Amino acid sequence: MILISACLLGVNCKYDGSNSLAPDIISKFEKEGIIPVCPEQLGGLGTPRIPSEILSGTGKDVLDGEVRVLNSNGEDVTTFFLKGAIETAKIAKKSNIKRAILKSNSPSCSSSLIYDGTFTSKLIDGDGVTGALLKREGIQVYSEKNYLDILLK
Ligand code: SF4
DSSP states (O other), X not given: OEEEEGGGGTOSOSTTSOOOOOHHHXXXXXXXXXXXXXXXXXXXXXXXXXXXXXXXXXXXXXXXXXXXXXXXXXXXXXXXXXXXXXXXXXXXXXXXXXXXXXXXXXXXXXXXXXXOSSSSSOEEEOOOHHHHHHHHTTOEEEOXXXXXXXXXX
16 A cells, blocks of 8 residues: 555645646556545645745654744734644554655645745755655655656666
């Protein structure tokens, strides 16, 4: 079984009500079994929703209580992002998940790059909140950009 961001599976859970369907990921992993998750929905945010970014830090800093997640209206949505990460980690633990493929660049799901908090499309190094928590829990986190590395192992 593998945990995968629901938007990569075609679920319309992105902030704008669309998805990021990646058919190759589905075809490569459907045999082993896929668990879809959308941390932002699991955290209690609706769809569509106002986009959010981590302000002046990364998902790890959010987990450590050092920085906040704000939406583009300036509202603090940190608690939703933390709850989504915790619920996703619970699902992973209950299902004995060791690997996840999570959407890149997301303030929740990313495992490499995130937007810098200025809502100007600038990317910086760092995980999203859920990406960071799953890594802390010992889960190998990949994205739709590097998931083929799993097949090489
Ligand atoms: S939180 Fe993750 S699964 Fe949900 S829409 Fe954003 S990137 Fe996709």
